[in-house]
Amino acid sequence: MSITIKDVARAANVSVATVSRVLNKKSNVSDDAAEAVNRAVKELGYSPNFLGRDLRKSETRRILAIIASTEQSFYSEVLRGMEEAASAKGYDVIIATTRDDPNHEMHLLGMLFSRSVDGAVLLGPKLDAATISQLAENHNIAMCLERLENCKVLTVTIDNVKAGKDAVNYLINKGRRRIGLITTKLRSQSSIDREIGYRQALEENGIPYDESLIFYGSYEAESGTKGCEALMNLPNRPDAIFSISDMIAIGAMNYALSSGIDIGKEVLFFGFDDIQYSHIFVPHLSTVRQPCFLQGKMVVEKLIENMKSDEPDKSLYMLPHSLILRETTGD
Amino acid sequence: MSITIKDVARAANVSVATVSRVLNKKSNVSDDAAEAVNRAVKELGYSPNFLGRDLRKSETRRILAIIASTEQSFYSEVLRGMEEAASAKGYDVIIATTRDDPNHEMHLLGMLFSRSVDGAVLLGPKLDAATISQLAENHNIAMCLERLENCKVLTVTIDNVKAGKDAVNYLINKGRRRIGLITTKLRSQSSIDREIGYRQALEENGIPYDESLIFYGSYEAESGTKGCEALMNLPNRPDAIFSISDMIAIGAMNYALSSGIDIGKEVLFFGFDDIQYSHIFVPHLSTVRQPCFLQGKMVVEKLIENMKSDEPDKSLYMLPHSLILRETTGD
DNA sequence: ACTATTTGTTGAATCGTTTTCATTCCGGCA
DNA sequence: TGCCGGAATGAAAACGATTCAACAAATAGT
Numbered sequence: 001m002s003i004t005i006k007d008v009a010r011a012a013n014v015s016v017a018t019v020s021r022v023l024n025k026k027s028n029v030s031d032d033a034a035e036a037v038n039r040a041v042k043e044l045g046y047s048p049n050f051l052g053r054d055l056r057k058s059e060t061r062r063i064l065a066i067i068a069s070t071e072q073s074f075y076s077e078v079l080r081g082m083e084e085a086a087s088a089k090g091y092d093v094i095i096a097t098t099r100d101d102p103n104h105e106m107h108l109l110g111m112l113f114s115r116s117v118d119g120a121v122l123l124g125p126k127l128d129a130a131t132i133s134q135l136a137e138n139h140n141i142a143m144c145l146e147r148l149e150n151c152k153v154l155t156v157t158i159d160n161v162k163a164g165k166d167a168v169n170y171l172i173n174k175g176r177r178r179i180g181l182i183t184t185k186l187r188s189q190s191s192i193d194r195e196i197g198y199r200q201a202l203e204e205n206g207i208p209y210d211e212s213l214i215f216y217g218s219y220e221a222e223s224g225t226k227g228c229e230a231l232m233n234l235p236n237r238p239d240a241i242f243s244i245s246d247m248i249a250i251g252a253m254n255y256a257l258s259s260g261i262d263i264g265k266e267v268l269f270f271g272f273d274d275i276q277y278s279h280i281f282v283p284h285l286s287t288v289r290q291p292c293f294l295q296g297k298m299v300v301e302k303l304i305e306n307m308k309s310d311e312p313d314k315s316l317y318m319l320p321h322s323l324i325l326r327e328t329t330g331d
Numbered sequence: 332m333s334i335t336i337k338d339v340a341r342a343a344n345v346s347v348a349t350v351s352r353v354l355n356k357k358s359n360v361s362d363d364a365a366e367a368v369n370r371a372v373k374e375l376g377y378s379p380n381f382l383g384r385d386l387r388k389s390e391t392r393r394i395l396a397i398i399a400s401t402e403q404s405f406y407s408e409v410l411r412g413m414e415e416a417a418s419a420k421g422y423d424v425i426i427a428t429t430r431d432d433p434n435h436e437m438h439l440l441g442m443l444f445s446r447s448v449d450g451a452v453l454l455g456p457k458l459d460a461a462t463i464s465q466l467a468e469n470h471n472i473a474m475c476l477e478r479l480e481n482c483k484v485l486t487v488t489i490d491n492v493k494a495g496k497d498a499v500n501y502l503i504n505k506g507r508r509r510i511g512l513i514t515t516k517l518r519s520q521s522s523i524d525r526e527i528g529y530r531q532a533l534e535e536n537g538i539p540y541d542e543s544l545i546f547y548g549s550y551e552a553e554s555g556t557k558g559c560e561a562l563m564n565l566p567n568r569p570d571a572i573f574s575i576s577d578m579i580a581i582g583a584m585n586y587a588l589s590s591g592i593d594i595g596k597e598v599l600f601f602g603f604d605d606i607q608y609s610h611i612f613v614p615h616l617s618t619v620r621q622p623c624f625l626q627g628k629m630v631v632e633k634l635i636e637n638m639k640s641d642e643p644d645k646s647l648y649m650l651p652h653s654l655i656l657r658e659t660t661g662d
Numbered sequence: 663a664c665t666a667t668t669t670g671t672t673g674a675a676t677c678g679t680t681t682t683c684a685t686t687c688c689g690g691c692a
Numbered sequence: 693t694g695c696c697g698g699a700a701t702g703a704a705a706a707c708g709a710t711t712c713a714a715c716a717a718a719t720a721g722t
Binding site: 663664665666667668669670671672673674675676677678679680681682683684685686687688689690691692 | 693694695696697698699700701702703704705706707708709710711712713714715716717718719720721722
Binding site for chain 2: 045047048049050051052053054055058060062064069070071072073075076079080083092093094095096097099108110111113114115116138221250251254257258276277280281282
């Protein structure tokens with residue numbers, strides 16, 4: 001059917017071994033033979049079948065990134081970081097989406113079990129800590145952006161507790177005392193951590209925790225709008241709102257704008273993620289920026305190291321975040 | 332090293348052939364044997380090595396989607412459609428990004444040449460028509476969302492000329508005569524087609540074509556802002572603006588908002604793509620919606636058909652688009 | 663001139679599957 | 693009893709590469 005290394009060998013009048021050596025730029029091959037092989041390769045339009053190669057070498061030089069969907073443009077930078085690191089070591093990154101379905105996530109991990117990829121990085125997994133820990137015992141798995149409590153697996157993320165605390169502290173330092181929080185009902189660990197940070201900031205500043213100031217919604221912008229409406233109609237309404245994502249914050253500001261609230265003075269807004277729209281949407285949103293590119297780069301570097309080592313590193317790495325201050329906090 | 336089919340065979344006291352038959356649910360295997368194999372598989376935690384299987388079967392049941400980056404959340408729906416269709420036929424979709432680099436795009440296509448995937452779909456290719464046509468002669472390639480002039484390859488997209496024309500006609504029917512166009516300097520075919528549609532609409536309505544009403548920028552929102560500024564400072568400024576993407580339109584509206592223009596009355600705005608933000612950003616943007624999911628679904632269905640057929644379908648399919656009318660056109 | 667070493671090459675083994683082909687076993691039928 | 697057919701099984705041949713082990717030829721060293 002298609003051209004194999006045998007055809008090339010025949011055409012170049014050498015053995016398949018020689019062809020292989022030429023193709024892999026190994027030593028011990030005469031110039032004559034090399035040239036003949038190269039000519040044959042070109043003439044026949046040969047391109048090696050990686051299934052054969054990968055089987056023999058037991059490696060594919062491919063890393064699978066598993067994400068929920070490509071909707072969150074947020075992942076984009078992380079993936080770029082992953083590709084950069086992978087590329088530098090001669091690996092390719094391929095992406096697959098879970099559609100928020102743990103079963104499908106497991107199906108995708110099948111590519112790892114079946115040796116179709118050498119390693120996998122989970123960005124916001126749907127599977128639980130126990131399952132992942134167990135899989136990580138025999139396979140090259142890492143997590144990025146999210147950590148999981150009690151999960152023994154290589155993880156690269158940020159300190160979401162501290163990030164939440166930093167954001168809220170900033171609002172407090174701006175003289176705000178009633179700070180609303182818009183978060184999600186179904187929560188990833190990062191959302192939980194950000195909420196913990198929110199509480200810590202209040203506590204450390206002697207501000208009483210008021211349950212009514214917390215709105216639990218979904219990840220959609222619309223949910224932010226609803227949350228803002230609820231909070232703003234409180235008898236004692238907040239003078240600042242911290243949202244656990246920019247998307248939610250933008251939704252929230254939508255309500256504020258439409259009801260004539262003076263954003264940045266009357267009520268301050270703080271988001272999380274620094275997505276592209278956070279500085280397109282007017283007024284520009286103050287937010288927490290994660291080192292996305294760096295997290296992606298680091299997780300792949302560590303993962304590749306793990307693949308060669310026989311006692312893999314399963315630590316939790318937390319990279320530094322930063323506050324981006326814009327109009328919604330009056331900056 | 333790891334557990335192979337041989338180990339399972341040994342443990343179950345049968346031959347590898349029988350194990351294979353059980354695993355693939357083939358007939359002609361006794362209940363006893365089947366049970367023994369299944370137990371052994373479970374006990375050993377065996378999972379088949381697909382490199383061996385794929386090599387033997389010469390198929391991977393994997394389709395590669397090649398996109399520029401995951402930044403355009405716009406692709407998300409298309410990919411979902413692709414996955415739906417693939418899944419239905421027992422295929423997986425994996426994604427890889429070109430980083431806007433034609434060389435890297437070619438590198439990714441290497442996965443196709445080296446049989447690491449069974450087919451590839453290009454969403455907005457960086458390679459030229461001639462190259463792609465040639466590759467499509469020997470490989471299972473398809474294009475989606477974008478077409479390429481004189482490119483003999485299976486393509487699923489929309490009629491961007493008509494879509495552009497429809498949008499501009501709508502503005503004309505609203506009584507507008509000076510219609511600005513914000514497009515990109517480096518253009519994909521879809522941008523070109525939308526501009527052609529713009530011109531056709533003017534022509535058919537006897538409106539003279541005015542070069543100064545066209546702004547050539549980039550795909551960023553900022554470029555839309557600049558474009559709008561330029562057009563609005565024209566001596567004879569436009570009363571409507573058609574942008575070739577929502578992103579650009581949102582950038583454009585940013586300028587309009589900040590300079591106190593009454594959007595939807597004084598100046599109408601029309602975008603393209605119907606991205607999520609087009610109805611989050613206020614005022615809500617009128618735009619052209621593509622059948623993203625459907626395009627993805629169709630292209631994979633046709634591609635899989637092509638993979639089995641020996642005279643592949645290389646037609647151009649154009650799916651119907653629709654106009655979404657919101658506040659920016661006064662609806 | 664003879665042995666060591668290097669260099670270039672090759673045939674064959676290997677990777678882990680699927681699948682073909684042959685074989686065995688067993689029951690049914692004449 | 694003898695023959696046939698179908699079901700269950702296993703041995704071995706693929707699939708297409710890499711690489712080990714072996715060897716011939718050439719070069720170098722004494």
